Amino acid sequence: MEKDVSLTQASRFLSLVLRHEPQRIGLQLDTQGWADIADLLQRIALHGHALDRADLQRLVQSNDKQRFAISEDGLRIRASQGHSIAVDLGLQPLEPPAWLYHGTVPRFLEAISTQGLRPGERQHVHLSLDRQTAREVGARRGAPVILSVDAGRMHADGHRFYRSANGVWLTDHVPPKYIAG
Numbered sequence: 524m525e526k527d528v529s530l531t532q533a534s535r536f537l538s539l540v541l542r543h544e545p546q547r548i549g550l551q552l553d554t555q556g557w558a559d560i561a562d563l564l565q566r567i568a569l570h571g572h573a574l575d576r577a578d579l580q581r582l583v584q585s586n587d588k589q590r591f592a593i594s595e596d597g598l599r600i601r602a603s604q605g606h607s608i609a610v611d612l613g614l615q616p617l618e619p620p621a622w623l624y625h626g627t628v629p630r631f632l633e634a635i636s637t638q639g640l641r642p643g644e645r646q647h648v649h650l651s652l653d654r655q656t657a658r659e660v661g662a663r664r665g666a667p668v669i670l671s672v673d674a675g676r677m678h679a680d681g682h683r684f685y686r687s688a689n690g691v692w693l694t695d696h697v698p699p700k701y702i703a704g
């Protein structure tokens with residue numbers, strides 16, 4: 524139990540440094556967002572998250588959303604999506620399912636109806652494959668509202684879609700005309 528609590532905290536801290544603020548621990552990410560695992564473990568230990576290699580492996584494997592990926596050679600780690608810093612994840616454009624879903628909260632609806640869905644601090648707008656996942660995403664901020672996105676029509680109109688290594692659908696912007704309640 525204790526260990527799980529600290530793994531959750533370590534996971535949050537890893538999200539922070541691998542997606543948003545590597546400089547907080549003096550970490551260097553390459554252009555594709557990868558960090559050297561040995562270097563990372565040393566640096567996060569200095570910030571109170573004493574993990575060994577096996578803990579990290581466990582954290583990556585057990586993570587509820589599979590947020591992190593380890594490179595094939597086992598030497599590097601990166602976040603699979605959610606970055607605010609510019610990284611090139613090397614994702615290939617893909618044809619999306621006909622409909623995707625976005626979970627939000629009532630206070631954003633007015634802005635969304637005029638501006639569409641914007642990426643905010645992140646690199647992409649995040650869309651879910653099913654309504655339940657979208658509900659959970661929205662519920663992080665309040666009573667969730669689920670918006671349906673006509674991804675099929677967006678794609679036919681030339682908008683690009685990507686799917687992260689952990690199955691989140693990504694696009695640059697969803698104009699209001701493709702959003703249904």
Ligand code: HQG
Nearest residue numbers: 590605626627631634635638639640641643645649660691
């Ligand atoms: C809203 C979690 C005003 C949008 C989740 C959202 C996801 C607007 C918020 C991932 C807007 C941005 C991403 C507009 C969108 N005006 N508000 N025009 N367009 N918004 O956290 O999608 O746990 O950056 O509805 O599972 O909530 O981090 O995006 O409420 O996959 O791995 O602006 O984060 O994954 O919030 O969540 P976020 P999100 P992790």
